Amino acid sequence: MLNKSHEQMTCQPIWIDDPSDYKELEILCHKIKPELHLIKIGYYYDHSEPEGRTYDVYQLITKEGTYVLKRTKRKEATIYENFLGACDFAVPHLLGYIEEQDTTWILLEHIQGRDLKQFNESIALACARELTKIFNTYWQEHNFEVTKLDDRFEQYWERINRRRQCLKELPQLKEAYDLFLARQRTCPRTLCNGDLLQCNALYNEDNVTFIDWAFGGIMPYALDIARLIAHGAEVDDPFYMTDDLRMLFLENVYKQLVRTHLSYEQFIWDIKLACLNECIEFIEQELLNPDKERDHYFDYYLKRANLLAKDLLINQYDTR
Structure with a gap:
């Protein structure tokens, strides 16, 4: 019931084997941060719902590090730019974003960790x-x-x-x-x-x-x-x-x-x-x-x- 879209789920991503399947994502990624050298891409999939759910959120493994690419709305990029980047808050760092056909893609720092469902x-x-x-x-x-x-x-x-x-x-x-x-x-x-x-x-x-x-x-x-x-x-x-x-x-x-x-x-x-x-x-x-x-x-x-x-x-x- 409480399944909501978020950029980093604690489940492991499902890795895409065929590079041709993520060519479009690779192009988007390079438009945001050209110096990245992609190794593999995985998409996040929520198994907790009865029929499962795939999100437009991807984990990127590159030679330079691990990142998250998320399809979102312009206002989320604005939140990062106008508010979250001003101080050292406990949020992922925004590396950049791009607008393509009325859609905004943001590239974020990947954060390791588990969610808070088992609160302590x-x-x-x-x-x-x-x-x-x-x-x-x-x-x-x-x-x-x-x-x-x-x-x-x-x-x-x-x-x-x-x-x-x-x-x-x-x-x-x-x-x-x-x-x-x-x-x-x-x-x-x-x-x-x-x-x-x-x-x-x-x-x-x-x-x-x-x-x-x-x-x-x-x-x-x-x-x-x-x-x-x-x-x-x-x-x-x-x-x-x-x-x-x-x-x-x-x-x-x-x-x-x-x-x-x-x-x-x-x-x-x-x-x-x-x-x-x-x-x-x-x-x-x-x-x-x-x-x-x-x-x-x-x-x-x-x-x-x-x-x-x-x-x-x-x-x-x-x-x-």
């Missing part, structure tokens, strides 16, 4: 440390229009308001979701990955690298935090995370935010609101389409959404 204490601490480095650099608490760096919030705002329509028959969830919507206008903003699932980061030797910035931009800070912690179950789920690990991660994020005036209570309230949005996102299509098949994941997220909604409505935080 070391991962929680590394995630908090590296994520707050990004948050602190672009943190905004007011005057959003004056300090505006991109148009990502407007896209996000439109999307979450459309999502509200799926709750028209669920008054408790709708009331709680309105609390979430009301807070998004005033919630502190920073650079967010926009899709920070546990499969979109890599862990290696106590370091975490955040990958797949196709949905990135300046958005409410709680978005990335909630997306990372909302989908891990203690048992019977490919994404593992205990409540103790969630709290360890949250406490360390809050302690390392150096540019905020948020109280810890407000911080936790913001995260709960964003977690509600996460749960509803993953049942949105079923709620909009009553004839759509509903599986145990639907039940899982609906139950979590209802528990969050009840908590939020009973323990409302005064943001005035």
Whole structure:
């Protein structure tokens, strides 16, 4: 259910044996970085879905090193250029990009590591440390229009308001979701990955690298935090995370935010609101389409959404 496109999966690439099959990719690669001497190319394939899924993401073995070539949209290259290249963040380095027939191809540093599906204490601490480095650099608490760096919030705002329509028959969830919507206008903003699932980061030797910035931009800070912690179950789920690990991660994020005036209570309230949005996102299509098949994941997220909604409505935080 949580399979999302990302440039470096922890599965091994499937290597292309016939050089003629990757001639086009070789040409693209040389347009971006002419000095590379290709040895072999492999494409990433996700075996976890029932029918499998092939991505336009390729690992390149060259005499000069190992790289990743990814088909994406221009805005991802822009995120790397305008935001991620400014500091020594825990992200792959962008080596270059090219636009071909309305498609953007980016060439990235290859990062070794495994994803975060089996969350542990070391991962929680590394995630908090590296994520707050990004948050602190672009943190905004007011005057959003004056300090505006991109148009990502407007896209996000439109999307979450459309999502509200799926709750028209669920008054408790709708009331709680309105609390979430009301807070998004005033919630502190920073650079967010926009899709920070546990499969979109890599862990290696106590370091975490955040990958797949196709949905990135300046958005409410709680978005990335909630997306990372909302989908891990203690048992019977490919994404593992205990409540103790969630709290360890949250406490360390809050302690390392150096540019905020948020109280810890407000911080936790913001995260709960964003977690509600996460749960509803993953049942949105079923709620909009009553004839759509509903599986145990639907039940899982609906139950979590209802528990969050009840908590939020009973323990409302005064943001005035």
